[in-house]
Amino acid sequence: MTDAVIVVALLLVAASATVAVATRDPERQALVLSVLGVVLAVLFTVLQAPDVGLSQLAVGSAVTPLLLLLTVRKVRRRPRRKEPPP
């Protein structure tokens, strides 16, 4: 039974990592990365590492998405110097 839950958590982590890379828009990627953080925390808990799980939750649930979205906002607001070719 403990093996089953480890396999479920591992597969969820692998799937969400793949999705995070495949999502090319940074705003949507921030959403997937926050899900990846939660799933990683669950994996760490089932691998009997609650300390690392806490660490991952603290960082991954709010701080990293906030940093990413603030960067997106700053970069988007900046006018493009080079016009894309028509």
Place this chain on the structure above:
Amino acid sequence: MNGWILAAALVLAGGVGATLWGVASGPLRRRVIAQNLTTALACPALLLLAQGYDRPSYVDVALVLALLGPVGTLVFARLLADELTGDPPRAWGATWAVAGLGTVVVAILCAVAAPGRATAKLLVTGVLLIGGNVVASRALAGGFGGVRRG
């Protein structure tokens, strides 16, 4: 062998698997809702795991998730507000269903645990989880944009 861990595995495989699908595809409004529901489903799973491993100290992880998960959703609601106002996400059915699951899990665990500090921590986690997720859904469904328009 251990029903608690089996229940947690089912919640993870069914619930979090589905929300992962939701966050991976579709329009932005569906993705933010799915992100919020991931938190709301992972937290009861962590509580069930703490009970299954017979380690009350693992509840701390669920407590931090119940606190910071909705905060993360509020971050998205705040900084993606411009994109969400035109097409506000509404998924009250799913939100209340997941909140109900959280309530049931917390109630069962409180009934099983001996009354004391552990029960108090469980109750705080449950209140934060359900309150936080309902407020976060409300914020996504136009909590910011609605006021600005009016």
Place this chain on the structure above:
Amino acid sequence: MNRRLRLWLVGVGGAGLAALLVAACLDLPRFGGDRHPYGDRAVRASLSRHTANTISSVNFDQRAFDTLGEMSILFAAVLGCVVLLRQTRDEHRDRPEPAEVARPVRGYALLVLPVALLTGLYVIAHGQLSPGGGFQGGVVAATALHLLYLGADYRALERVRPIGVFEVGDALSAAAYLVTGLAAVLAGTAFLTNTLLPYGTFNTLSSGGTVPLLNAAIGMEVACAVVVLLARFLDQAVEIEQDKGEGEVRAP
């Protein structure tokens, strides 16, 4: 180098790396095996020093020097961000317009802020007993402060967050970690050895010798560092605008 050639190179290199990594995985000790010589020794050492959370004991006692290195990386990263994101000469500050927030969200944020702050302090304080410690609790406490931005607006956050105090706090707590280590040298043992204080009673708040002190120093350092980092990014995203020039149109 054109795009197709690069993709081709990535494919070949990635395939080679994948083959090597998989071969290495097949040779690793089996997952869930019973042989963990370092782990067993770390647990014994931790118990002999009355620290209930072995991971904290490894971080702040047995490998405290390693944590000093991690802390320096953290400090340097924050310093780099502060330098990179400072206001340049061709930029000016715009007062952000006050954001309007729905009442339930505002109420939730103001209600949860003290709870989150308290949880952060609890996680730091119980670092040597239950899961948690300075690294995790510091981030939770720093996040709690930013509920003010989410529940009200950036000006409300700026009013309660004197950024200079947090920058000084960051430096002071890094210094506190070093001073605790040097105190051991003055007492006649090696740098960062845990021999300064009595080990105390197992599973109480004051157990573990210098572990709680180093833990608290790291907690303060991480909390200050995250606040300073987020402040710089918020400044850039919300307040700082580039001056008009070179025919560029400033976004409204």
Place this chain on the structure above:
Amino acid sequence: MHVLPYLVAVWIFLVGCYGLATSRNLIHAVGCLAVCQSATYVLLLAVGYRDGATAPVFSDVKPGSRPVVDPVVQALALTDVVVGATVTALLLALVVQVAKRHGTVDPDELSELRG
């Protein structure tokens, strides 16, 4: 089951590298680097796991009553999670600078600008 966790770590690492190499947006590339980082945590914790064991935290179990997993790798992963986040922040600060100086965050356009 005996090698599955290691293979998952390898997969996450390779997927992250692929994303880094093919990214058209520096912010997306930083996100892919975060994915690569998480591969190291999975590998470390998988190495330290022991069947049927519990966390080496003795606030609620008696020492010696149950087998415990390896605390050393957990300590390594724990500090790196938080420090890695600040390094991510440093990279994002660099991205902001690049956007300010060159007006684009597409690595291909950036190399054209240099040439």
